[in-house]
Amino acid sequence: MSVPTRQASPAAPPPASVLPAVPVEPSPDPEAHLGLRFPEGFGWGAATSAYQIEGAAREDGRGPSVWDTFAYTPGRVANGDTGDTAADHYRRYAEDLDLIRDLGLRSYRFSISWPRVQPDGRGAINQRGLDFYRRLVDGLLERGISPMATLFHWDTPQALQDDAGWANRDTAYRFADYATAVFEALGESVPVWLTINEPKTVVQNGYITGHHAPGIRDEPTAYLVGHHLALAHGLGVQALRATGSASRIGGALNLHPCYAADDSPATSDAVRLYDGYENRFYLDPMFKGHYPEDVLADQGPGSPLVRGIRDGDLEIIKQPIDILAVQYYTPIYVTTDGGTVQKWPTTQAAWQQVYPPGMYDILTRVTRDYAPPSITVTENGLPxxxxxxxxxxxxxxxxxxxxxxxxxxxxxxxxxxxxxxSYHVWSLMDNFEWEVGYDQRWGLIYVDYPTQRRILKRSAAWYRRVISDNSL
Structure with missing residues (x-):
């Protein structure tokens, strides 16, 4: 997780109309058993990301990332918070692995810090960084927990950003080099790899609204960034296949069903385009080998995106994958003018409307339209x-x-x-929540930041029972 402000921005639509946030209230008996049994062997898990929990930002050869730079820029992150210490997982990982075991988790989805493994994003590998992830993976396996590793969860090495970052096509190839080094180091001890986490959030929050690192506001360039992230995904899949590994691999996409805010035929057209930017821009090239025609037309033939697609790119992006990671947080209701409105109560995260049927809609939609061989939910939760x-x-x-x-x-x-x-709660523990710093708590485990004490929340005990029973 987690993930912050998710706003699609096709041609910079009008801002969402905002209603007051309504706290998510528990039902009269939130732990009532529903009698819903899951398939045998279902992979119950939880998720985290490196920058949000590891801390140790300057230890053992780790290089700076765009999030280090962003967090140290005044006014970017609430309260001036940074990920320097976060949940101190780098030092306390063994304790945290014991908690994961005690919760009964069968799968743990984490991310690998690119600048910890390759401080400059190119060239020399930092063995001390790789050794940390070797210890982490070995510790999971010793405790009977299946590792699921994400290669990139937004922490671009600052040295690459100094050379235009993801707006530079070369970054996709540097990612492939980094991925190869990690694959060769960890091998088949990681049974499931995910390439790029939520490229949409990098595009929208990092390059359109500027709410995330690298804090750029350049919408035309943003969709070129999206293409380079897709290219990196494809190159990453190729890199794993080249090692001969039997591990499975896929991408992690935050997908949000788009609904019409009213019954107007014109609104249906607006929903279609919004969905193009919100979902199909990321799914179509991965599964179908092309970008949505309506999005390309809206961008225009002279756009950086269209001009940046080279011969052979889409064949690279459309590598056969073994699994699609879906992250669902909120629905989107689109108006005739391409804006959005709120239909359901929101959480502490103002962008998040609580609409559980959206989970069903997005899972069945990707099954119907893209036929992935397997799906895992890798993020779902609330603050x-x-x-x-x-x-x-x-x-x-x-x-x-x-x-x-x-x-x-x-x-x-x-x-x-x-x-x-499989299904992974966002998040295992409270952590650095991007631009809102430590103001939001998303975890099953409470972290008392001054002491780094961990406290299992009521939800953790409930989830442990769900896992044990394999049912709701």
Missing amino acids: CADEVGVDGSVDDAGRISFLRDHLAEAHRAIADGAPLE
Whole structure:
């Protein structure tokens, strides 16, 4: 996870109309059993990302990332927070692995820090960085937990950003070199690899709104960045295949169903284009080998995107994948003028509307339109105003209601043919939540940042029972 402000921006649509945020209230009995049993062997998991939990930003040869630079720029992150320490996972990983084991998790999705492994994004490999991930993977396997590793979760090495970052086509090839080094170091001990996490968030938040690193506001360039991220995905898949590894590989996309805000025929046209930018721009090249025609037409023949697509690129991007990672947080309701409106209560994250049926809709939609061989949900969750009670517990009943209702919709999708093999809560623990710093808590585990003490929330105990029973 997690992930912040997700706003699609086809041709810079009018801003969303915003209603007051309504707290997510738990149902009368959020832990009531629904009698929904999941398939045998279902992969119950949780997820994190390197910059959000590791800390140790200047230790053991790690180079600076764009998020180090962004967080140290005044006014970029709430309270001037940084990921320098975060949840101190780099030092406390063994303790955290024990917590993962004790929760009964069968799968743990984490990310590898590119600048920790390759400080300048090119050239020499930092063996101390690789050794950390070797220890992490070995520790998971020793505890009977299946590792799922993401190669890129937004922490572009600053040295590459100094050379235009993802706006520079060469970065995709540097990513392939980095991926090869990681594949060769960890091998088949990682059974599932994910290439690029949420390219859409990099495009929209990093290069359109500027809310994320590298903090650029250049919409035409943003979609060229999207193409280079897609190219990096394809090159990463090729790199794994070249090693002869039997590990599986895919991409991780945050997908949000787009609905019409009213019944106007003109609104349907607006929804179609919005969906093109929000979902099909990332799915179509990966599965079909082309970009959506409506998006290309909207961008125009002289756009950086169209001019940046070279012969052979789409064949590289459309590498056969073994698994699609889907991340679902919110629906989007589109108006006739291409703007958006709020239809459902939001969480502490103002961009997140709570609509569990969207989980069913997006899982069945990708199954129907793209036929991935397998699907994993790698992020789904919400921030809550978690506090430690006088008895030392954290009662996040609203999170339990949210997760239960979304899991029920995932179960319904499986029953209707979606090849969903695993589900990962965002997030395992509270962490650095990008531009809002430490103001939002998304974890199953409460982190007391001054002491780094971990406290299992009520949701963690509930999730442990779900895993043990393999049912809701």
